Amino acid sequence: MEDDPRRARAARLARLRGLYAIVGDDDPAGRAAAAVAGGAAVVQVRMKRAPAGEVLAATRRIVALAAGRALVLVNDRPDLALLSGADGVHLGEDDLPVADARRLLGEALLVGRTARTVDDARAALAAGADHVGYGPVFPSLTKPLDVAPRGLEALAATCAAVPAPVVAISGITLENVAAVARAGAAAAAVIGDLFDRGEPRARAEALAAAFARGARGAVR
Ligand SMILES: Cc1ncc(COP(=O)(O)OP(=O)(O)O)c(N)n1
Ligand SMILES: Cc1nc(C(=O)O)sc1CCOP(=O)(O)O
Numbered sequence: 001m002e003d004d005p006r007r008a009r010a011a012r013l014a015r016l017r018g019l020y021a022i023v024g025d026d027d028p029a030g031r032a033a034a035a036v037a038g039g040a041a042v043v044q045v046r047m048k049r050a051p052a053g054e055v056l057a058a059t060r061r062i063v064a065l066a067a068g069r070a071l072v073l074v075n076d077r078p079d080l081a082l083l084s085g086a087d088g089v090h091l092g093e094d095d096l097p098v099a100d101a102r103r104l105l106g107e108a109l110l111v112g113r114t115a116r117t118v119d120d121a122r123a124a125l126a127a128g129a130d131h132v133g134y135g136p137v138f139p140s141l142t143k144p145l146d147v148a149p150r151g152l153e154a155l156a157a158t159c160a161a162v163p164a165p166v167v168a169i170s171g172i173t174l175e176n177v178a179a180v181a182r183a184g185a186a187a188a189a190v191i192g193d194l195f196d197r198g199e200p201r202a203r204a205e206a207l208a209a210a211f212a213r214g215a216r217g218a219v220r
């Protein structure tokens with residue numbers, strides 16, 4: 001057990017920076033390996049079709065390959081986050097409440113929560129989350145959404161208002177990722193532009209470098 005759980009969580013939160021890759025049911029470990037090799041700081045396991053045992057086995061493989069290089073978070077399932085040795089969980093409105101996931105995971109692991117508004121983000125933090133996933137920033141080709149894209153100005157306002165790391169999500173590409181970083185996002189969550197645009201390792205390198213330039217305020 002990590003000696004000082006709050007210190008352990010702070011150390012994890014400090015690593016929640018840059019490219020945040022989301023892998024799904026198609027070759028999760030292979031995609032995670034390519035993303036981490038390309039400099040992704042975070043891998044989220046978001047397997048929506050596989051049975052729980054398969055998600056657990058894949059997440060354990062990803063925890064092992066990412067060790068020391070990238071954080072691993074599990075979408076939806078705090079139980080699988082705990083059992084797999086992952087760094088935390090990401091929750092949305094259809095998942096367990098943040099407070100219950102926090103009870104299950106304890107203080108050392110990360111709990112992220114989807115937020116559509118600043119009020120959503122504040123409520124998530126008050127309930128025990130330590131970061132939020134804010135979006136949709138742009139339209140997504142991967143996930144149909146029943147909410148309108150928020151855009152960069154709303155992202156910037158949310159990053160300024162929320163006293164915790166904000167992970168931007170939805171429609172993030174090599175063309176807009178620097179602007180996402182300049183808006184103040186701690187990290188940029190990406191699926192399509194990372195895995196459907198050529199070789200993922202090289203794409204990850206390009207996305208991570210572009211995010212870093214934006215975070216320095218550099219003009220591309
Ligand atoms: C970093 C990040 N932000 C938001 C989401 C969306 O999560 P959720 O609302 O639980 O929806 P699904 O991903 O489960 O469809 C996310 N996964 N990651
Ligand atoms: C998993 C997910 N959640 C979203 C939300 O806004 O809740 S958008 C999204 C898909 C992100 O994929 P892409 O980078 O291809 O747009």
Ligand SMILES: [Mg+2]
Binds near residue numbers: 075076090091092093
């Ligand atoms: Mg979810």
